[in-house]
Amino acid sequence: PATIFSAAQRGDNALITHLISTSRATASDRDEEGITPLHWAAINAHVATCKLLIDMGADIDSLGGDLVASPLQWAARNGHLYVMHTLLSHGADPTICDAQGFNTLHLTVHSSAVMPLVLLLQHPSFASISSLDSPDSQGHTPLMWAAYQGDAISVDLLLAHGADVHRSDAAGLTPMHWAVVKGNRLCIRKLALTGADLWAKEEGGKTPRDLAVELKSIASYSKALSDVGFEEDGRKRSKPLGEWQTKYCIMVTPFLSFGLMFSTLNVLPWFTGIPLVLGEFFGMHHVITRVLLDPKELESMHKSNYFLAVVSGSIVWVGWEWTRKLVYYTPGMAYWNLLFAISFLLCGWNLFRAATLEPGYAPRPTNETDRRNTVASLINDGRLNGMNYCVACMARRPLRSKHCRHCNRCVARHDHHCPWVNNCIGVNNHRQFMVFIASLVVGITTFDYLVYQYYVSNAPPYIPKVTSSCILPASICGATDFDGFLFSCMLWATLQLTWTSVLLIAHSWQISRQMTTLEVSNLGRYGYMGGKAGSSMSSQTSFMxxxxxxxxxxxxxxxxxxxxxxxxxxxxxxxxxxxxxxxxGHKHGSLLGALGGTGNWILSIVGLDLYTKGKAGEGLKKASRSQNPFDQGIVVNCQDFWTRGRALGVRYEQLYDVPS
Structure with missing residues (x-):
């Protein structure tokens, strides 16, 4: 015969109501193992059933089962977010410990479920540091468990809420010791950045490094510390210059190096000049990446202003050559010179603006109350998931935004993080970025034409010398012989047309379709505005x-x-x-693999990798038939882009619902 326990397992609310109304059962009944109907409803994620049982008098904190646990703890073990929310909102106590000494926070960390942990950390019971670091029967805190499991997101959340990195358990082991046991580089890195004691000793006298050697995880430990600027023994690595001095030197070095390279090609024949220039380029790269920057630090080159310095130095040299030569020695080219001057000024100014403007950061909660209200609002709407909440920012995530790991902020209408401007491209600086790219393409094209007219008007007929080594056509040999510096500068500038033209065309198409680079690259995997968002309330119901x-x-x-x-x-x-x-399809050590890795690196530098990795190709195919709620036609789409949302009447930094 059907019982209230089997009905609770199935989520059969009608049967439960019938059994209780006919006095054949009560909401507080227990089976032979001491388990209540609320336990069974909680572990099977029947939210409506949990509400029904509570309304009918179920003891919300009843303990049962082999582990003598509460319904909230059963739900926490399985990461049932909305069941946990239902129980907590009706007064369930998350600080109760089961037979193993685990409270709800311990069990939520054990489940490695992110959003349940976000919810639980907003509960008043864990507002204090002492409750956040509540130990289990062996003295293990939730942070220690997260570190032991290699759960970097949970570690990050607990640290952000104030968990103590110096706390030790009954054996004297700190969270860093437990992170070493797992050997997870990301957890070790986060703990080190937060100020974990790298020399702390457990009761046997072993430091985290000693434990790493013993457990053969020293490679992960050393690399994790190196990523954040520490030596293996825990000492902070010193840098030759301060932060601002380093940035200044990086900005100047490419400009001086390009001048030296162009001069080398102007003075020496090609068979000695080209190898020497390659050596000079390598020297510039070595000085910046190995001397000024810390080569062992994680993504130090991508986070620096190196690529911004390269493009800035190139633009300055082009402008210098135009000012010193072309504007005076290209008679009859007044309109072309005017066009170049306008392009040059637009390019330089918009590069500066794209690099210095805030890209459009999504607002963060200003205090703990705002953060709790944000989580409460989302959980009540059944929308507490990765699409609507950013765990890193601990803030509500706007539509069409993305958290940038370089900027460590959510960027509204995020397009991509561009190393050439050393900034994210978002709603607030995408317009400047587009003007920069467009004026760069027009400027280089105009510069090339003016250089051609300069040589036609001023270079004498080329007469090969006996010692001449030029193997190019006579016209090019004459140009390099007359002014090799300008010719080298023109070649370097023209080389940039290869990727800037593709970028300009791609972004123009995307703007006309009301899409960003990120959305195009994700379209093939998730569909428009889709993603790995986590669970909604409907998807978690009846989970088992x-x-x-x-x-x-x-x-x-x-x-x-x-x-x-x-x-x-x-x-x-x-x-x-x-x-x-x-x-x-290849071995990592093969030549093909090396070439593939180099190609991917180049694509990532020029900003085209999002079109090639994953299922970006499928996304491009789907773009023409995808249901884009923001697409209002080419004219309105372009207006919306230029006005940063005003054409659609939206503010992308705070856009949480699709506009009607």
Missing amino acids: EARAEAMRTNSVVSGQQGSDAGLDDGNDASSAGGNTGSSH
């Missing part, structure tokens, strides 16, 4: 039933595919949601 059905389906599919396993040995790692070793 859905999982059982999925397992049955997978077992049938696996059985059907078993006989065909040898037909296709390819692996689509992206469709599986992760990377597998067998999906690689």
Whole structure:
């Protein structure tokens, strides 16, 4: 016969109501193991059933089962966010400990479920540092468990809320010791950045480094510390210059180096000049990346102003050559010179603006109350997930935004992080970036034409000398012989047309379609405005039933595919949601792999990698037929881009719902 326990497991609210109304059961009944209906409803993620049982008098903090745990703890073990919210909102106590000494915060960390942890950390019971670092029966705090599990997101959340990195357990082990046990570089890195004691000793006298050596995780430990500027022994690495001096030297070095390279090609024949220039370029790169910057620090080059210095130095040399030569020695080219002057000024000014303007950061909560209200608002609407909440910023995430790991902020209408302007490209500086790219393309094209007219008007006929080594056509040999410095400068500038033209065309198309580079690259994987967002309330309801059905389906599919396993040995790692070793078509040590890695690095530098990685190609195909709620036609789309949302009447930094 049906019981209230089986009805709670299935989420059969009608049967539960009938059993209680006919006095055949009560909401506080217990089975032979001391488990209540509320326990069964909680572990099976039946939110409505939990509400019904509570309204009918269920003891919300009743303890039962082998672990003598509460319904809230059962839900926390499985990461059932909305069940936890229902129980907490009706007064469930998250500080109760089960038979193992774990409270709800410990169990939530054990589940590695991010949003349940976000919710729980807003609860008043964990507002103080002492409650946040509440130990279990062996003295392990939630931060220690997160570090031991290698759960970097949970570590980050706990640290952001004030968890103590210096706390030690019954054996004297600190969170850093436990992170070393797991060997997770990201956890070690975050703890080191927060000020963890790298010389702390457990009761056996071992520091985290000693433990890393013993557990053979010293490589991860050393690399993690190196990523954030520490030596293996815990000493902070020193830098030759301060932050501002380093930035200034980086800005100046490419400009001086390009002048030296152009002069080298002007003075020496090509067979000695080109190798020497390559050496000079390598020297410039070595000085910046190995001397001025810390080569061991994580992404030190991408986070620096190196690429901004390269493009700035190149623009200055082009402007210098035009001012010193072309404007005086190209008679009859007044309009072309005017066009170049306008392009040059627009390019320089908009590069400066794109690099210095705030890209459009999404607002962060100003205090703890605002942060709690944000989480409460989202959880009440059933929208506390990765699409609507940024864990790193601990703030509500606007539509079309993305958290940039370089800027460490959510950027509204995020396009990409551009190393050439050393800034994110978002709603507030995308216009300046586009004008910069467009004026750069026009300026280089105009400069090339003026250089051609300069040589036609001023270079004498080329007469090869006996010692001449030029193997190019006579016209080019004459130009290099007459002014090799200008010719080298023109070649370097023209080289930039290869990627800037592609970038200009791609961004113009995207703007006309009301899309960003990020959205195009993600369209093939998630669909428009989709993503790995986490669970909504509807998707978590009846979780156990859905999982059982999925397992049955997978077992049938696996059985059907078993006989065909040898037909296709390819692996689509992206469709599986992760990377597998067998999906690689090359060995990492091969020449092909090295060339592929170099190509990917170049694409990432010029900002075209988002069009090539993952399923970006499928996204480009889908873009023409995707349902884009922001697409209002080319004219309105361009107006919206130029007015930063005013054409649609939106403020992208605070856009949380699709405008009607």
